[in-house]
């Protein structure tokens with residue numbers, strides 16, 4: 001259940017706007033941090049590690065703000081997919097499949113998890129190890145615990161994080177991640193790491209931060225333990241007859257023959273599988289793409305409790321395997337932007353004086369304010385959403 005915190009920040013950059021933060025009571029943070037420190041010592045973490053972990057700790061406005069941020073608008077599935085399954089992630093993924101072919105195949109043999117799924121998950125979680133998070137975990141977790149959001153849980157995660165250091169698996173100075181504590185190439189929470197991380201490169205340490213084999217095998221171990229069935233597809237896009245009025249939902253699974261009787265066909269024209277139990281999902285309602293999803297889709301869901309997440313992992317894996325885009329378009333006349341176009345939008349916002357930040361492709365609060373201003377000027381509804389329409393307006397076409 002902590003996974004949803006991680007998702008929020010993984011995608012937060014594009015969807016979230018800041019709520020005004022109450023003035024921090026700095027003195028009370030200091031006394032709270034002392035109490036967290038005492039709890040960590042009491043849990044048996046060595047004093048030298050605790051001293052180093054708490055050295056220079058201060059109130060972190062950013063971590064606290066992120067922990068309190070609420071989604072400004074519900075992220076549309078087409079925005080989510082445009083961001084996660086984009087040309088850059090496909091190109092990077094193709095490269096990573098070549099560079100790490102041996103490792104990916106060895107992990108697949110050891111855990112029975114399809115190596116395209118592993119590459120996809122790696123790409124979504126950390127952009128293939130390139131983005132592991134900017135927060136120093138001991139400081140961020142203390143801040144979030146002290147800010148009042150599930151203090152016991154975040155303190156427990158901090159203790160788990162320092163146990164990882166104490167075990168000699170990772171260096172304290174490497175312990176950077178999300179404000180909520182997810183870290184490394186697989187973005188495991190410390191407690192998840194303690195349960196499921198594995199040493200696959202054989203150096204005696206479980207290091208999902210610096211070791212690609214350890215990271216990929218740890219993700220595979222997670223999926224295997226969650227019930228991944230080797231050889232079972234996560235699902236596939238389908239065509240649903242307009243007259244369909246049956247059940248919808250990934251948990252409402254039925255034998256494939258039952259779906260065939262309803263007139264449901266694979267969107268790519270291939271034959272339906274001969275067996276297996278599937279549920280029908282329609283993430284954008286009856287007019288958007290539809291999918292039959294298996295138990296393995298539920299396993300992906302367990303990594304990060306969102307159907308959109310599971311769909312992004314499954315679809316990116318299929319694209320890396322050589323498959324095409326969805327056959328049915330998302331039901332919108334204002335499609336989402338990929339990361340390159342998000343940057344371009346920010347560059348245009350800068351050029352036209354709406355935005356003074358960096359064109360980094362991350363849609364934070366300041367970009368959202370700038371988009372709203374540009375939308376207002378253009379006579380569009382000021383939603384703050386980075387979409388194709390406002391991009392075209394600013395680009396002058």
Ligand code: CA
Nearest residue numbers: 199201203205
């Ligand atoms: Ca290792």
